[in-house]
Amino acid sequence: xxxxxxxxxxxxxxxxxxxxxxxxxxxxxxxxxxxxxxxxxxxxxxxxxxxxxxxxxxxxxxxxxxxxxxxxxxxxxxxxxxxxxxxxxxxxxxxxxxxxxxxxxxxxxxxxxxxxxxxxxxxxxxxxxxxxxxxxxxxxxxxxxxxxxxxxxxxxxxxxxxxxxxxxxxxxxxxxxxxxxxxxxxxxxxxxxxxxxxxxxxxxxxxxxxxxxxxxxxxxxxxxxxxxxxxxxxxxxxxxxxxxxxxxxxxxxxxxxxxxxxxxxxxxxxxxxxxxxxxxxxxx
Amino acid sequence: xxxxxxxxxxxxxxxxxxxxxxxxxxxxxxxxxxxxxxxxxxxxxxxxxxxxxxxxxxxxxxxxxxxxxxxxxxxxxxxxxxxxxxxxxxxxxxxxxxxxxxxxxxxxxxxxxxxxxxxxxxxxxxxxxxxxxxxxxxxxxxxxxxxxxxxxxxxxxxxxxxxxxxxxxxxxxxxxxxxxxxxxxxxxxxxxxxxxxxxxxxxxxxxxxxxxxxxxxxxxxxxxxxxxxxxxxxxxxxxxxxxxxxxxxxxxxxxxxxxxxxxxxxx
Ligand SMILES: Nc1ncnc2c1ncn2[C@@H]1O[C@H](COP(=O)(O)OP(=O)(O)OP(=O)(O)O)[C@@H](O)[C@H]1O
Ligand SMILES: [Mg+2]
Numbered sequence: 001x002x003x004x005x006x007x008x009x010x011x012x013x014x015x016x017x018x019x020x021x022x023x024x025x026x027x028x029x030x031x032x033x034x035x036x037x038x039x040x041x042x043x044x045x046x047x048x049x050x051x052x053x054x055x056x057x058x059x060x061x062x063x064x065x066x067x068x069x070x071x072x073x074x075x076x077x078x079x080x081x082x083x084x085x086x087x088x089x090x091x092x093x094x095x096x097x098x099x100x101x102x103x104x105x106x107x108x109x110x111x112x113x114x115x116x117x118x119x120x121x122x123x124x125x126x127x128x129x130x131x132x133x134x135x136x137x138x139x140x141x142x143x144x145x146x147x148x149x150x151x152x153x154x155x156x157x158x159x160x161x162x163x164x165x166x167x168x169x170x171x172x173x174x175x176x177x178x179x180x181x182x183x184x185x186x187x188x189x190x191x192x193x194x195x196x197x198x199x200x201x202x203x204x205x206x207x208x209x210x211x212x213x214x215x216x217x218x219x220x221x222x223x224x225x226x227x228x229x230x231x232x233x234x235x236x237x238x239x240x241x242x243x244x245x246x247x248x249x250x251x252x253x254x255x256x257x258x259x260x261x262x263x264x265x266x267x268x269x270x271x272x273x274x275x276x277x278x279x280x281x282x283x284x
Numbered sequence: 285x286x287x288x289x290x291x292x293x294x295x296x297x298x299x300x301x302x303x304x305x306x307x308x309x310x311x312x313x314x315x316x317x318x319x320x321x322x323x324x325x326x327x328x329x330x331x332x333x334x335x336x337x338x339x340x341x342x343x344x345x346x347x348x349x350x351x352x353x354x355x356x357x358x359x360x361x362x363x364x365x366x367x368x369x370x371x372x373x374x375x376x377x378x379x380x381x382x383x384x385x386x387x388x389x390x391x392x393x394x395x396x397x398x399x400x401x402x403x404x405x406x407x408x409x410x411x412x413x414x415x416x417x418x419x420x421x422x423x424x425x426x427x428x429x430x431x432x433x434x435x436x437x438x439x440x441x442x443x444x445x446x447x448x449x450x451x452x453x454x455x456x457x458x459x460x461x462x463x464x465x466x467x468x469x470x471x472x473x474x475x476x477x478x479x480x481x482x483x484x485x486x487x488x489x490x491x492x493x494x495x496x497x498x499x500x501x502x503x504x505x506x507x508x509x510x511x512x513x514x515x516x517x518x519x520x521x522x523x524x525x526x527x528x529x530x531x532x533x534x535x536x537x538x539x540x541x542x543x544x545x546x547x548x549x550x551x
Contacts, residue, residue, distance in 0.1 A: 060508055082510050090508040097498045098505035102449040103417060109520040114510040122520035144452040158509065 002072050004166055004198055005034040005057055005088065009066035012052055012221075026052040028221035029066070034166060037196040041209035041229065044218030045243035050202045053218065054170045057200065058088040071165070086115060089159030093171040095143075095151035104130070104146075104154050105139040111162040122161075129157040132195075133187040149180025153187050160191065166198040167191070174204060181205070206233075206247040210268045217242060234266040249273050293352075293408075294415050300528050301343035301413045306422030308529045312536045313410045319540040320399050325550050328543040329398055335539055336406045343413050353408030354401060361397050368393030420444045421521065438514025446502070454495060461490050 010030045013023040026049045034040050034057075044050050055061040056068050059075035070087055073080040089111075092098045101107040105126050112122040130136045133153040143151055152172055159167055169188065173181040185208060191197045201212065209215050215232045217225035219242050225232045233239065236246045236254045246254070253267040253276075261280065267273045296302075316335065323329055340347060354361075374388030411419070424441035431437050465486055466472070472483050 055504075058508060060504060082512075085508060085510045090505075092501065092505055094501060096453050097501035100449060100502070100506060100509075101417075101445060106417060106520075110506075110511070111509040113517055113519055114512065116516045116518050119518060119520050119522050122518070126520065142452075143449070144456075162510065 003033040003069075004036045004038075004071060005032075005200075006069040007032040007053070007056065007066070008069075010053075010056060010063040010068060011065040012049075012056065012061060013064055014052075025221055027056070027063075030218075030221070030223055032216060032223060032226070034198050034200055036165065037192065037198055038214065039192055039199045039201070039212045040214045040216060041212035042200060042202045042216045042218060043204070043206065043209060043244055048218040049221040050218055051170055052221075054090065054168050054200070054202055057166075057168050058085050058090055060090070082115070086111070086162040087164055088166045088168060089162060089164035091152065091155050091159060091167060091169045091172045093174050095148055095155055095175070098155050099143045099151060099158075102142055104135070104141050104143060107143065107154060108139075108157045108161050111158055115162065125161040125163075129160040130154075132160060132191060133157045134183075147180060148176045149183040152176065152180070152184045156184070156187060156191075164197065166200065168200040168202070170202045171204060172201075173208070181208075204245075206245050206250075209233075210247065217244070230266045230268055233268050236265075293412060295345060295349075295412050296415070297343065297345075297413065299343045299413070301339055301409075303526075303528065304413075304532055305523055305525055305529050306414050306418040307425050307523065308525065308533060309410055309414055310419070310422050310426060312533060313406055315540060316406055316536065317403055319543050320402055322547050323399070323543050324547050328546045329402075331539050331542055332402055335536060336402065336409050339406075339409045339413075343409070345409075345412060349408070349412060350405055353404055353412075357400065357404055361400055364396045364400060365393040368396055416448050417445070420448070421519070421523065425523070438517070442514075450495075450498070453498075454491070457494055458487065458491055461487055 007030055010027050011025070012027040014026055015022060016024040028049075030049075030053060032040075032053070042050055042053070052061065056063060056075065058070070059068075059081055062068075062076055068075045070080075070084045073084060075081075075084055099107050100110050108126045108129055109122050112125050117125075126139065127136070130139055133156050135150065135153050135157060138146065138150065138154070143154065146154065155172075156167065167188070169184075173184050176184065188199055188201070189211070192199050201208065203209065209229050210233075212229055214226060215229040216223055217232060217239065224242065225235070225239075233246065233250050236250045239246055247268060249267055249270050249272070253263050253265075253273055257263050257265070263273075263276050263280070267276060316332075320332060323332055340350060369385045369389040369392075370383050372386050372389030372392050374386035376384035377387055377390070378385045414422070420441050423444070424437050427435050427437035427440065462472070470483060470486060472480060472487075474480075475483070
């Protein structure tokens, strides 16, 4: 069966006056797949190419070499451009710079309006998308009256209204407080559970990756790890060398192992560490 | 803070005037402003004054808003009155040195002032009772027939939409930068004009840099949401001309016609 998104050998360069050959390599041969309904977390140090990769997933950028296919269609083919962009929705970091209209419902309508849908259908989608992210009561509000978490949920609703099969979040929680991050994560998790929408989540917060199906680590424009979060985080020391924070639990477990406690290497949730420690205690 | 800067001071409401179609309101206001300059006799002015008055009452807006709408132009009004009174040649009523207030001048001055007052009061009624979004949609819809002549109707409307959306954001940012600079000892309040203007540079530079970054990110976000101009784009809001629109148009048309006929007969 084909993958929903398939990235094959993608290389991408930004023009750069200072760099060699006048260009800077942002992606250096990336392979990646995303399946229907899958949750893929992507992490990597600053400048490792995460945003560049994200923009390749819905044809905002086109690969210099290699190919990106969405639902089997190449992003290079202009015929498929709008199909691809409505299939893969994108939520960006700064909520203030992606909301277009001064009324929440009007912003949610923006995507469907661009698709040329009939007005009744757009109104139905506004209502169902806002309800799906728990913002149903805010349709007639102005975005500047909302909190950061609420604004990001409006942005998600705006993407949802185009009925995508995958949502890419590029550090969408980076500018939010812990409560706002929680709101957004829960909204995304619900969409995946209830509507089977695949999620590609780019994040700096390692605590957010534990629940993903797969964790992809980028470094210098290459994929250096692509496995279950448990398997990747078990290589905690390696991960730390890539300039990434390890989740606090994994770090604590690592320290304890260094001190000689026989703990398993793949602990990623606080509960697991607690249980492992309890087992250790009862066995001595 | 952003409440103080809602453009045109739209007052949300559910009155008949609020519910009139924005295109109808725009067209009627435009017709009114044109006819205003054909009025000559006091009777015509009385009829013209009744229209916005009825509008304010029907919209259930407090009449002090009439005054609020006029406040910014009081200086212009006075200047119009004085200059006209002094500069128009005619029978001198009162002499101040080499200048003289003439009867004709006084009449022209008062007339111009009344016209300006009515113009302000009526256009304020439009913005008080029509949300910026409806205004934008109305302007786009009215300009659409002129697209063949090269009028970028959709682009203008999209620019207005985005400007409206970003005004509160940019003002908030300006305020933050201002506070940050003041905390570092910047002084925006003392000194002559040049000095104060120069003190604004560290405020404006980051503001502009920020605005360009925002514009760039917004453009990407709009593209990601399939924006490709006005071609093939639909709107979720539908506007229909209702009976109240016809009534408002008929009443206004009758009043304006009266003014025009009055002039034709009077001159
Ligand atoms: N518009 C651009 N023009 C030139 N170079 C760019 C541009 N955008 C990114 N780069 C460069 O490309 C590389 C990858 O950038 P990218 O934004 O994809 O990284 P990232 O992993 O998203 O980083 P961050 O964590 O800071 O968001 C970096 O070296 C960056 O400096
Ligand atoms: Mg980035």
